[in-house]
Amino acid sequence: MANSAAICTSFKVDLLNGVHAFGTTVTRGGTGADTFNGALYLASGSLGAGTTAYSATSEVSGTNYTAGGTAVTNATAPTSSGTTAYWTPSASLAWTTVTLSTAFDTVLIYNSTQSNKAVGVYTFGSQTVTAGNFTLTMPSNTSSTALIQLA
Amino acid sequence: MKVYTEKGLIDLEKLHVRDRVEWHDNARVIITHWTDESGAEVRRDVWASVLRGHETQLTGNLNGE
Numbered sequence: 329m330a331n332s333a334a335i336c337t338s339f340k341v342d343l344l345n346g347v348h349a350f351g352t353t354v355t356r357g358g359t360g361a362d363t364f365n366g367a368l369y370l371a372s373g374s375l376g377a378g379t380t381a382y383s384a385t386s387e388v389s390g391t392n393y394t395a396g397g398t399a400v401t402n403a404t405a406p407t408s409s410g411t412t413a414y415w416t417p418s419a420s421l422a423w424t425t426v427t428l429s430t431a432f433d434t435v436l437i438y439n440s441t442q443s444n445k446a447v448g449v450y451t452f453g454s455q456t457v458t459a460g461n462f463t464l465t466m467p468s469n470t471s472s473t474a475l476i477q478l479a
Numbered sequence: 480m481k482v483y484t485e486k487g488l489i490d491l492e493k494l495h496v497r498d499r500v501e502w503h504d505n506a507r508v509i510i511t512h513w514t515d516e517s518g519a520e521v522r523r524d525v526w527a528s529v530l531r532g533h534e535t536q537l538t539g540n541l542n543g544e
Contacts, residue, residue, distance in 0.1 A: 335537045343537075416532065425483060452527040453503035459485040460511070460524035467529050475532035 340413030340478040344406035354442055361405075362441035366421045366464070367397030369434040371454045382436060382444035391427040391459075398423060400437060404469060414474035421464040428457045435464055437475070448476060484513060484521035494521070505530050 342348055346362075365382070369375055373386030384395055401419035408414070421435065431454040437447040452464070467473040481488040494513050501508040506527050513522035 450529050452506035455525045457525050458523040460522045463526045465528040467531050473531045477534040478537050479534050
């Protein structure tokens with residue numbers, strides 16, 4: 329057996345669980361998981377890696393859509409497989425009986441508990457919805473497909 | 480059975496329903512178009528599936544690489 333340099337897999341899972349803080353951290357109200365939301369954005373928006381927090385700028389608007397989006401179901405704790413830590417929402421994001429007439433193509437997942445800080449931006453092609461449902465199904469929660477993968 | 484549309488509730492048998500599948504870089508999208516007897520689209524449902532999330536590489540050694 330020999331030593332091998334690596335970022336520890338347990339550390340990656342800990343990052344997803346908010347265990348380590350190398351800098352000034354936030355004050356937490358408890359030990360429970362944070363609440364995450366998903367908000368939809370127009371295809372004309374400019375969200376990406378530089379997005380730091382939820383903003384209403386470029387967010388979709390329309391019948392039965394509430395600014396800020398909808399809650400992300402988080403019933404499955406982060407885990408790891410091999411050397412990859414990962415997490416995926418445990419249910420689809422759904423908007424029912426909405427009319428979203430201006431083309432949208434993006435969902436922003438953000439942490440509504442921690443000042444609406446951004447988590448990730450995901451695109452799915454330009455869409456509109458008329459008096460119908462928009463359902464965003466999450467990928468399989470595996471080390472190679474999960475919504476967030478720390479490899 | 481009646482279906483909710485932008486023109487109110489319409490009998491299902493008076494609607495034509497067509498599904499269309501789109502493939503994007505990281506998503507499969509199924510779009511259901513509902514048209515009435517005049518051919519006007521009165522409802523559109525979208526079911527988008529994110530196929531894969533984002534992977535971030537966390538590596539590190541004493542050389543800072």
